[in-house]
Amino acid sequence: MRVAMWQAWLAGIAVSAVALASLAAAQHSANSQSASSPAGDIERGKYLVNDVAMCGECHTPRNANGELKYDAWLQGATTWVRPVAPIQPWADTAPPLAGMPSFTDTQFATVLEQGIGPEGETLRPPMHIYHMHHDDAKAIIAYLKSLPAGNR
Ligand code: HEC
Known part of the structure; x- marks a missing residue:
C-alpha cells in the first residue's frame, strides 16, 4: 500500500515535469514566431x-x-x-x-x-x-x- 502511494506520487511529479517542459517549449515557439512574423x-x-x-x-x-x-x-x-x-x-x-x-x-x-x-x-x-x-x-x-x- 505504502509503495503504491510512493509510485503514484513519483508518477505525479514526472507528469508535472513533462507538462512544464512542453509549456516552456510552446512559449518559446510563440516568441520566435512573433519575432519573425511576416507582417x-x-x-x-x-x-x-x-x-x-x-x-x-x-x-x-x-x-x-x-x-x-x-x-x-x-x-x-x-x-x-x-x-x-x-x-x-x-x-x-x-x-x-x-x-x-x-x-x-x-x-x-x-x-x-x-x-x-x-x-x-x-x-x-x-x-x-x-x-x-x-x-x-x-x-x-x-x-x-x-x-x-x-x-x-
Ligand atoms: C534627430 C532628428 C531625427 C530623428 C530622431 C529621426 N529622423 Fe528621420 N529624418 C530627419 C530629417 C531632418 C530628415 C530629412 C533628411 C533629408 O531630407 O535628407 C529625415 C528623413 C527621414 C526619412 C526620409 C528619408 C528620405 O531621404 O526621404 C525617413 C523614412 C525617416 N526619416 C524615418 C525616420 C524614422 C523611422 C526614425 C526613427 C526610427 C527617424 N526618422 C528618426 C530627422 C530625424
Whole structure:
C-alpha cells in the first residue's frame, strides 16, 4: 500500500515535469514566431519608434513653446535643432511618417537598415544613419502604417 502511494506520487511529479517542459517549449515557439512574423509586430514597432529611436523628436511638429504636438504625432515637421557650427547639407524639414504616405516598404526599410534614401541619396543630418535589423525595420513599418496619416 505504502509503495503504491510512493509510485503514484513519483508518477505525479514526472507528469508535472513533462507538462512544464512542453509549456516552456510552446512559449518559446510563440516568441520566435512573433519575432519573425511576416507582417511585423506593431507593438514592438511602437516601442522602437517612441521609446528607443525617438523618431517623434524630429518628425513631429512643435508648438510655439517647443513642445511636441501630440495631436500631430509623426506628421512631419520643420527641423527644430540647428548645429552650433554650420553643417552642410542640413535638412530643414523631416517628412511625415504617420500612415507612411510617401514611401514603399522597401524604400523605408532601406532608410532604416542601410541609411540610404529612397532614391539612393545620402540622408542629410540631423536624420540618423541607422543600421537596424530587418525585423526591427518591419516592426516600425507596421506601426507607422497603423497610424492615421496627417492632413499636413
Ligand atoms: C534627430 C532628428 C531625427 C530623428 C530622431 C529621426 N529622423 Fe528621420 N529624418 C530627419 C530629417 C531632418 C530628415 C530629412 C533628411 C533629408 O531630407 O535628407 C529625415 C528623413 C527621414 C526619412 C526620409 C528619408 C528620405 O531621404 O526621404 C525617413 C523614412 C525617416 N526619416 C524615418 C525616420 C524614422 C523611422 C526614425 C526613427 C526610427 C527617424 N526618422 C528618426 C530627422 C530625424
